[in-house]
Amino acid sequence: MDKQSINIMGVTYTIDYVNRYGDVDIEERRTDLLGQIEHMSRSIRIFNNSKVENQKEYKFFLLLHEMLHGISWCANIECLSGDENEKIVDTLATVLADTLVRNGMIKEEWLK
Numbered sequence: 001m002d003k004q005s006i007n008i009m010g011v012t013y014t015i016d017y018v019n020r021y022g023d024v025d026i027e028e029r030r031t032d033l034l035g036q037i038e039h040m041s042r043s044i045r046i047f048n049n050s051k052v053e054n055q056k057e058y059k060f061f062l063l064l065h066e067m068l069h070g071i072s073w074c075a076n077i078e079c080l081s082g083d084e085n086e087k088i089v090d091t092l093a094t095v096l097a098d099t100l101v102r103n104g105m106i107k108e109e110w111l112k
Contacts, residue, residue, distance in 0.1 A: 008074055009074040011042060011070075013037065013043055013044050014043045015045075015046065016044070016046070017059070018045050018048060024036050024046070034062055035066045044067075046059055047062070065093035068089050068093055069089060
């Protein structure tokens, strides 16, 4: 398991890249999650899917997705919270990831 950390509005979250679906969701062991942020343990878990093309960019997208959840939680932005808003968060993460990577604004270390 590879670890990093990121600070979101003064809160440091450990980033864990896991190799099994069930390890993303440590509480309920759901196997349909590719990423999850947990505010109590201050951790973000990202599934290491070796079958995805452009793996570095995909993991970066997942990390941005979870970071957006963290930002919305810390800033109390309710329109980005809840399961019903996953498509909005996905769209924002896709656009951010594409823009940042395409314009060379991301250090290689974040594209693991």
